[in-house]
Amino acid sequence: MSDFTSNFWSVFVTAVTLGGIIACGLLLWMAGRKKVAATSDNTTGHVWDEDLVEMNNPLPRWWVWLFVITIVFGLAYLAAYPGLGTFAGKLGWTQLGEYQNEMDKAKAELAPLYARFADMKPEDMARDPQAHAIGERLFMNNCAQCHGSDARGSKGFPNLADGDWLHGGTPDKIRETIAQGRTGVMPPMAAAVGSPEDVRNVSHYVLSLSGSPHDSLRASLGKSKFSACAACHGMDGKGNAALGAPNLTDDVWLHGWGEAAITAMINNGKTNQMPAQAEKLTEAQIKVLASYVWSLSNSGASPAAAQ
Numbered sequence: 073m074s075d076f077t078s079n080f081w082s083v084f085v086t087a088v089t090l091g092g093i094i095a096c097g098l099l100l101w102m103a104g105r106k107k108v109a110a111t112s113d114n115t116t117g118h119v120w121d122e123d124l125v126e127m128n129n130p131l132p133r134w135w136v137w138l139f140v141i142t143i144v145f146g147l148a149y150l151a152a153y154p155g156l157g158t159f160a161g162k163l164g165w166t167q168l169g170e171y172q173n174e175m176d177k178a179k180a181e182l183a184p185l186y187a188r189f190a191d192m193k194p195e196d197m198a199r200d201p202q203a204h205a206i207g208e209r210l211f212m213n214n215c216a217q218c219h220g221s222d223a224r225g226s227k228g229f230p231n232l233a234d235g236d237w238l239h240g241g242t243p244d245k246i247r248e249t250i251a252q253g254r255t256g257v258m259p260p261m262a263a264a265v266g267s268p269e270d271v272r273n274v275s276h277y278v279l280s281l282s283g284s285p286h287d288s289l290r291a292s293l294g295k296s297k298f299s300a301c302a303a304c305h306g307m308d309g310k311g312n313a314a315l316g317a318p319n320l321t322d323d324v325w326l327h328g329w330g331e332a333a334i335t336a337m338i339n340n341g342k343t344n345q346m347p348a349q350a351e352k353l354t355e356a357q358i359k360v361l362a363s364y365v366w367s368l369s370n371s372g373a374s375p376a377a378a379q
């Protein structure tokens with residue numbers, strides 16, 4: 073497959089590659105035929121460092137044959153493997169195919185290791201030291217870059233080790249999140265709320281829900297405007313896991329707290345995505361991972377607690 077719109081580069085690469093090989097062959101042929109005029113003692117007549125002379129001998133035969141073999145090998149290789157522009161090569165080898173083969177082989181080798189967990193309940197798996205160790209390693213390799221190596225997240229990336237969930241915290245919900253990914257969408261809401269003053273007032277009302285520092289006059293003025301938010305966050309502000317709308321009454325803030333952070337949220341909205349892993353990880357790996365993540369916020373459900 074080529075990303076170019078014309079085949080100019082394909083022809084160019086092919087011409088330069090084949091031209092280079094042909095030029096090597098020609099050079100070898102010409103060098104074998106042309107004799108340098110030699111003096112009677114069979115030297116070229118050049119003298120260095122007073123007495124160092126150059127003999128006028130042809131290349132040794134075995135050396136010439138090495139060159140010939142190299143040229144033949146080069147041509148055979150280019151016929152078998154992709155190397156000449158967009159020509160795919162007779163063997164049909166591709167980088168992607170090689171990668172797929174290796175991945176399939178690795179997955180097949182791992183399958184027996186995961187077989188033990190196939191019928192295990194998530195709660196039991198969380199207590200199993202081997203499952204826990206595998207889960208931890210999978211997490212470090214696939215999840216830590218966003219959620220942190222302690223799974224405690226950072227701004228925009230949720231903490232997975234607390235009991236607070238955007239999309240639900242049962243092992244099943246967690247498995248669904250990992251396999252299919254999640255997209256949390258909060259649209260810009262300023263127009264629905266009213267003037268910039270109204271937006272500030274709602275922000276203070278939101279802060280009041282969690283008992284965070286706020287201006288109580290503004291909060292009471294903003295209370296009625298919160299109806300614009302209720303469809304997703306609920307009348308009481310406790311959120312809705314089906315929509316990924318966070319609970320605003322706890323003190324957990326994914327995108328920061330304070331008037332500035334919340335007015336920005338209302339004015340700009342936010343689209344936040346957890347990438348689906350079903351293509352990357354096997355079903356068994358996702359199952360083990362889900363139990364591991366679930367155990368992080370359920371103390372008592374870890375191998376240490378089971379002992």
Ligand code: HEC
Nearest residue numbers: 214215218230237238239240249254255256316344345346
């Ligand atoms: C590219 C960054 C990224 C990677 C990699 C990533 N996540 Fe996420 N994850 C996110 C974001 C962002 C969210 C929040 C989505 C939202 O706001 O709705 C999230 C949400 C989640 C949630 C839902 C949390 C809740 O409160 O409901 C779980 C569970 C989760 N991730 C687990 C994982 C696991 C396990 C992995 C490794 C296989 C992983 N994530 C890899 C970015 C990532």
Ligand code: HEC
Nearest residue numbers: 256257258261300301304316317318324325326327328344
């Ligand atoms: C269409 C549904 C929807 C509506 C309406 C909505 N929100 Fe949201 N809101 C969300 C979602 C989903 C998120 C989480 C975004 C993410 O995944 O990062 C969110 C996040 C937030 C956050 C960030 C919470 C945190 O932990 O950092 C605040 C604050 C917030 N909303 C306030 C409001 C206010 C105030 C209104 C009304 C003016 C409102 N929302 C209306 C869906 C909605």
